[in-house]
Amino acid sequence: MKLAPSILSADFGNLQDEVIKIERSGCEYLHVDVMDGHFVPNLTIGPLVLEALKGRTRLVKDVHLMIEHPERYAEAFAKAGADIITVHQEATVHLHRTIQLIKSLGVKAGVSLNPATPVAVLEDILPDLDLVLIMSVNPGFGGQAFIPQALEKVAKLKSMVTARGLNLEIEVDGGIKADNVAEVVRAGADVIVAGSALFGASDFEAEVQKFRTAVK
Ligand SMILES: O=C(CO)[C@H](O)[C@H](O)COP(=O)(O)O
Ligand SMILES: [Fe+2]
Secondary structure (H helix, E strand, O other), X not given: OEEEEEHHHOOHHHHHHXXXXXXXXXXXXXXXXXXXXXXXXXXXXXXXXHHHHXXXXXXXXXXXXXOOOXXXXXXXHHHOOOOEEEEEHHHOOOHHHHHHHHHHOOOEEEEEEOOOOOHHHHOOOHHHOOEEEEEOOOOOOOOOOOOOOHHHHHHHXXXXXXXXXXXXXXXXXXXXXXXXXHHHHHHOOOEEEEOHHHHOOOOHHHHHHHHHHHHO
């Protein structure tokens, strides 16, 4: 299991230290939640913040775009240092074109699905993807409760990926804590996003260890 702490729940006044904390705890990805106040009812950060972290961390910068028309901003996030750009299937009409654009920028391409979107919509684009992000909360906010139906979706997606011999990562995002991470991984997740559970803990590193122990 790879861990992707979401900086949505970090202390933005102290971002550099928060990123160092993620790195020291042995996590693999840095999950960056970008929200536009249209696709989701919340506003967060843009490429400027990502750019500020450029060259300051070895973590894989995993950018989750919860914005309408993500194709308009892919280049800006690629230039700002994104390693993976994930767009929502629900937010772009020409998903195939958007994925090709992201790849042409030299960045890995992912697609995210809202809780009500079935994995079957990805059937024809699956071989083009580096990552699929299954939302286990409705996107927009940290600290929400895990939606259990996500487990079945992850398992279904895992079978599609295995049956076709594809090489892509399954990431799951929202409401994941030390006490439910094991079932998410058992269902087929390769990458786990966690925001409030890690940053809300009194000891970040100890909480990361709890996640690791839970999946052993
Ligand atoms: O994309 C997101 C919300 O839209 C966040 O990545 C997600 O909610 C992580 O936060 P938490 O672990 O607190 O649920
Ligand atoms: Fe996210």
